Every structure is written in structure tokens, then in C-alpha cells.
Amino acid sequence: MDKKQQCKTSQDPEVRKGPWTMEEDLILMNYIANHGEGVWNSLAKAAGLKRNGKSCRLRWLNYLRPDVRRGNITPEEQLLIMELHAKWGNRWSKIAKHLPGRTDNEIKNYWRTRIQKHIKQAENFQQQSSNNSEINDHQASTSHVSTMAEPMEMYSPPCYQGMLEPFSTQFPTINPDQSSCCTNDNNNINYWSMEDSWSMQLLNGD
DNA sequence: AAACCTCCCAACCGCATCGTG
DNA sequence: GCACGATGCGGTTGGGAGGTT
Numbered sequence: 704m705d706k707k708q709q710c711k712t713s714q715d716p717e718v719r720k721g722p723w724t725m726e727e728d729l730i731l732m733n734y735i736a737n738h739g740e741g742v743w744n745s746l747a748k749a750a751g752l753k754r755n756g757k758s759c760r761l762r763w764l765n766y767l768r769p770d771v772r773r774g775n776i777t778p779e780e781q782l783l784i785m786e787l788h789a790k791w792g793n794r795w796s797k798i799a800k801h802l803p804g805r806t807d808n809e810i811k812n813y814w815r816t817r818i819q820k821h822i823k824q825a826e827n828f829q830q831q832s833s834n835n836s837e838i839n840d841h842q843a844s845t846s847h848v849s850t851m852a853e854p855m856e857m858y859s860p861p862c863y864q865g866m867l868e869p870f871s872t873q874f875p876t877i878n879p880d881q882s883s884c885c886t887n888d889n890n891n892i893n894y895w896s897m898e899d900s901w902s903m904q905l906l907n908g909d
Numbered sequence: 910a911a912a913c914c915t916c917c918c919a920a921c922c923g924c925a926t927c928g929t930g
Numbered sequence: 931g932c933a934c935g936a937t938g939c940g941g942t943t944g945g946g947a948g949g950t951t
Contacts, residue, residue, distance in 0.1 A: 722919070722945095742936070756936075761920065773918095796939060811940070812918055914950070920943085927937075 719753040765806045772804030
């Protein structure tokens with residue numbers, strides 16, 4: 704039990720928190736099988752679960768529901784998620800409705816783990832970029848010798864400018880053509896690697 | 910072998926919205 | 931129109947599993 708949980712349970716010692724046990728799962732499933740979903744707070748009480756309604760609802764929707772699918776998000780689903788996220792942003796429940804069997808929680812988790820990874824990469828890249836641009840501003844007026852200078856200058860931020868917002872509008876356009884426009888420049892190793900790795904992640908499901 | 914790190918996901922929290930009296 | 935409880939949603943966190951050093 705962590706601090707939060709201790710705090711809460713001290714307020715209401717009757718309400719259990721934390722991971723669900725198999726027994727609790729069975730109780731909830733049996734109850735819903737026999738009585739159907741209803742008012743979650745009263746359902747929890749009626750079923751004899753020491754959980755609040757919210758917790759029961761979440762457990763049912765994200766885990767116990769018979770039609771719920773978990774893991775192995777297919778490339779098709781990935782693309783759909785990308786498209787829908789581009790359209791609606793973080794409207795996970797809305798997106799989930801278009802992916803049968805997938806829950807908003809799963810999609811959200813999926814997106815965040817991928818995106819956070821990507822954001823870190825992009826942050827580092829931007830930092831590098833700005834650091835280098837300062838240097839480049841100085842160097843450009845004098846000489847043109849830095850091997851890093853060109854890739855960084857070439858980094859027009861069509862995809863990542865602003866770090867977060869553009870994701871919603873740029874992702875649907877991700878395609879080999881877009882990548883290639885960034886990679887035509889053979890010197891553009893840094894730019895390509897980031898863009899490419901992201902695209903490859905999308906396609907490979909990693 | 911063990912300490913450390915990273916990733917993933919279940920579950921919680923707070924806020925917004927909806928429904929009802 | 932208001933108050934209140936229930937539900938839905940999105941953000942965040944904690945911990946386990948697996949990988950790396």
C-alpha cells in the first residue's frame with residue numbers, strides 16, 4: 704500500500720484499492736452475468752465487493768468485458784489510431800469506439816508510451832538543434848565547415864515544431880514520401896534517423 | 910549475480926458532463 | 931434554475947517484468 708492508498712483507506716477502511724484479485728474478478732463477472740450492468744455504486748455493494756463503483760466499472764470495461772482485446776495492436780490499428788488521433792487529439796474514448804475490443808485506456812497507454820519516447824527524442828534533437836544553431840549563426844558568417852551544421856539547418860520542423868500540437872495534424876500525412884523528402888539529402892543523417900525511427904516504429908509495432 | 914534502468918499497463922485521481930428530483 | 935449523485939473521460943502514477951550494465 705502506498706501513501707495515497709493509505710490515506711484513502713484511512714478515510715474509508717471499507718473501500719479496497721489496488722490490484723484486483725481473481726476472486727473479486729469472479730464476483731464481478733458473475734454478478735454482471737446474472738444481473739447485467741447497472742448503477743455501479745449499488746452494483747458494487749450488491750455484489751459484495753469492497754470497491755467503489757468507479758473501480759468496478761473500470762475493471763469491467765478495461766479488463767473483464769468478454770469482448771475486450773488486449774495486446775498485439777496490429778499495424779492497421781496503429782494507423783487507425785494515428786489517423787483518429789490526428790483528427791480528434793486525445794479523445795481516447797472516441798478513438799476507442801472505432802477500434803472494436805480496444806479500450807480507451809489501452810489506446811492511451813499505447814500512444815503515450817510511444818509518444819513519450821518520441822518526444823524525448825525530439826526534445827533532445829531540438830535542444831541539439833538550438834545549441835547548434837547558435838553556433839551555426841556564428842559560424843555561418845565565417846565559414847561552413849561543421850558537419851552538423853547542415854543537417855540541423857535543414858531541420859525544418861514540419862512534423863515536430865512545437866513538440867506536441869503538430870502531432871495532431873501531421874501524423875496522418877506520415878508516409879514514405881514525406882520521409883523521403885527529408886532523406887533525399889544524404890547528409891541528413893540525424894534528421895532521417897529520428898523521422899525514420901518513428902515511422903519504423905509505427906510500421907513495425909515497436 | 911545483482912544492481913540499475915526502461916518499458917508497459919492496471920488502476921487511481923480529479924474534473925467535466927449528464928441525469929434526476 | 932439548482933443541487934447532488936452517477937458516470938465518463940483524460941491525465942498520472944506505481945509497480946512488475948524484462949533488459950542492460
